[in-house]
Amino acid sequence: LDHRGGANVLDFLSNVEDTVLEVKTVKSLWTPKNDLERYQRRVKKGNDGTEMLNLSHQGLVQFPAAVLDIGTLETLDLTGNQIKSLPATISRLKLLKAFLVDYNKLQLLADNVCCLYTLEEFSATGNNLTRLPPAFESLRRLKRLKLAHNSFEIFPTNVENLNQLEYLDISSNTLRTLPQRVDKLEQLKVLKASSNKLTVLPSGLFNMTSLRELRVDDNSIQTIPAEICDLTSLNNFGKEHVENNPLTSPPVDIFEHGLGGLSKYFEDMHVSSASELPTGKVVLLGKVFAGKTSLANALQLGHSKLTEVEDRTEGINVNCTKMGGQTLVTLYDFGGHESYRLTHQFFLTTCALFIVTVDMSTYEDTAESFEEAIGCWVDFVRARVNRAVVHIVGTKADL
Numbered sequence: 001l002d003h004r005g006g007a008n009v010l011d012f013l014s015n016v017e018d019t020v021l022e023v024k025t026v027k028s029l030w031t032p033k034n035d036l037e038r039y040q041r042r043v044k045k046g047n048d049g050t051e052m053l054n055l056s057h058q059g060l061v062q063f064p065a066a067v068l069d070i071g072t073l074e075t076l077d078l079t080g081n082q083i084k085s086l087p088a089t090i091s092r093l094k095l096l097k098a099f100l101v102d103y104n105k106l107q108l109l110a111d112n113v114c115c116l117y118t119l120e121e122f123s124a125t126g127n128n129l130t131r132l133p134p135a136f137e138s139l140r141r142l143k144r145l146k147l148a149h150n151s152f153e154i155f156p157t158n159v160e161n162l163n164q165l166e167y168l169d170i171s172s173n174t175l176r177t178l179p180q181r182v183d184k185l186e187q188l189k190v191l192k193a194s195s196n197k198l199t200v201l202p203s204g205l206f207n208m209t210s211l212r213e214l215r216v217d218d219n220s221i222q223t224i225p226a227e228i229c230d231l232t233s234l235n236n237f238g239k240e241h242v243e244n245n246p247l248t249s250p251p252v253d254i255f256e257h258g259l260g261g262l263s264k265y266f267e268d269m270h271v272s273s274a275s276e277l278p279t280g281k282v283v284l285l286g287k288v289f290a291g292k293t294s295l296a297n298a299l300q301l302g303h304s305k306l307t308e309v310e311d312r313t314e315g316i317n318v319n320c321t322k323m324g325g326q327t328l329v330t331l332y333d334f335g336g337h338e339s340y341r342l343t344h345q346f347f348l349t350t351c352a353l354f355i356v357t358v359d360m361s362t363y364e365d366t367a368e369s370f371e372e373a374i375g376c377w378v379d380f381v382r383a384r385v386n387r388a389v390v391h392i393v394g395t396k397a398d399l
Contacts, residue, residue, distance in 0.1 A: 035066035043070065050074040050097065057081070068092045079103055079123075091115035102126050102146070114138045125149050125169070137161040148172050148192070160184050171195050171215070183207040194218050206230055218244040226266040229259055251281075251330055253318050253347065261318075268320045268328070283332045283348065285377045286357035291395030293317070295357055296333045316347065354381050354390045361396040 043053050052075035055064065060081040067076065068089055075098040083104040091112040096119055103126035113122075114135035122139070123146040130151045137158040144167040145159065152173040159168070165185050169192040176197045182188075183204035190213040191205075198219040205214075206227035212235050224242065231237075239255040254265045282299070284292040300321040317333040332347055348354075356377045363373055374392060381388045 035064065036069050039064065039066055040070060043073065046075070053077070055081070056100075063087050063090075065089075071095065074098070076100070086110045086113060088112050094118065097121065099123070109133050109136075111135060117141065120144065122146070132156040132158055134158065140164060143167065143187075145169070155179055163187065166190070168192070178202045178205070180204050186210070189213070191215070201225075201228075209233060215241050216245070217242055221245040222247060223249045226262075229263045229266065232259065234259060253330070253332070254320070256316075256318060265320050268322065280327055280329045281332070281349070281352040282329055283334065283352050283354045283381075284357060285334055285354060285381070287359065287373055288335075290357040290359045290373070292333050292357050295355070295393065295395065296331050299329075299331065348381060348384045348388075350385055350387075352385075352389075354385075354388055356390060356392050358392060358394050359396050360394040363394075 039053060039055075042055075043051050046052055051070075051072050053067065053070065053073055054077045055067075056077050056079040058081060060078065060083055063078075063083055063086055065087065067073070068087070069092075071092070072095060073093055074095050076093065076096060077098075077100040079100050079102040081104050083101065084106065086101070086106070086109060088110050089112070090110055093116065096116050098121040099113075099116065099119060100121075100123045102123050104124075106124060106127040106129060109124075109129065109132060111133045114133050116139065118141060119139050120141050121144040122142060123144070125146045126149040128151050129147065130153070135158075136156070137160075139162065141164060142162050143164055145162070145165060146167075146169045147156075148169045148171040150173055152170065152175060155170070155175055155178055157179065159165070160179055160181065162185065164187055166187050167190045168185070168188060169190075171192045171194040173196055175193065176199065178193060178198065178201070180202045181204045182191075182202050185208070187210065188208060189210055191208075191211060192213070192215045194215045195218040198216060198221055200221065201216065201224060205211075206225070207230075209231060210233055211231050212233050214231070214234060214237065217240065221242070222245070224247065237255070237258055239252060242255050243252055245252070250262060250265050254261055257264075284296055286292050296317070296319070300319060316335065317331075319331050319333075321329055321331060334347075356374055358373045363369055378390050381390055
């Protein structure tokens with residue numbers, strides 16, 4: 001018995017035990033039917049007519065059994081509760097297309113989850129799952145699978161056979177590898193594997209020409225091969241997708257220029273012999289119109305090429321070039337405007353040569369001129385890089 005309101009139900013008492021009849025005043029009587037009716041009232045219809053039940057953030061500690069009697073349910077959201085397990089009878093939801101159990105306390109999934117044959121989206125982010133049921137590959141209609149922020153140490157092999165899968169998020173686990181034949185997921189468009197312990201990318205990945213988004217940031221990857229440029233459908237693939245890896249080839253800054261910049265990098269590297277070439281980093285600094293870009297052009301082309309005013313650097317330009325045919329150098333041409341310095345500091349690293357360019361046509365032999373054209377730049381570098389090597393180069397001396 002409880003007092004959750006409602007009409008008098010005295011006529012119900014004729015069917016219950018005598019001990020109940022000792023209660024002198026009855027305002028309401030709870031039965032499982034009450035729960036079913038309560039959940040049925042919360043079922044909403046989406047724009048496409050699908051029946052949805054949102055029970056997120058309700059403080060539920062177990063799966064609400066009455067929900068299993070809503071046979072027409074197509075979307076069930078149980079996000080943000082305290083549920084530790086799913087019932088074996090979950091397969092009774094035969095029309096379920098989307099099942100969301102994010103941020104609960106699941107450690108295992110009931111085998112009968114694999115009998116939800118109409119399921120198109122399964123989201124279990126933020127639990128403590130270490131594996132999937134063996135028959136999980138039976139969910140042949142599954143298109144979206146979210147398993148981020150769990151405890152997977154090994155990529156669940158039964159996911160490889162979900163050939164309708166379009167979206168896979170397995171970020172923030174402790175995976176060391178992805179399957180070599182990940183390209184068996186022929187329909188996959190989004191693959192998120194950030195914040196794991198990956199050291200290499202699998203060869204099959206570079207056959208996935210339909211892939212539109214790839215995230216492998218915050219791993220332990222040191223090299224990404226030239227085949228990455230074959231994934232021409234990757235949209236806006238950039239530094240944020242690979243950062244926080246100990247990348248040595250290509251340098252992470254090359255990803256600022258997307259696949260186009262990567263292609264040029266690998267062309268310049270002459271991939272077949274790139275590993276034999278020593279590499280270096282040159283950073284060009286100086287005031288606005290001090291000749292940094294013209295110097296960068298000369299270093300790359302081997303002859304002078306002055307820069308037009310409208311072509312001056314805004315922010316930063318990164319290019320690779322061979323010097324003397326023996327050394328592959330990455331040139332960082334920094335825009336001289338003071339507003340850019342906040343971001344420039346993130347590119348100042350050890351093992352680099354810093355060149356401060358000075359416009360000799362405007363330079364004066366005064367302490368103020370020295371501080372503005374040279375001193376502030378040298379201090380800027382040495383405050384951020386221990387034992388930095390800084391060279392001063394005069395430009396426009398013929399003007």
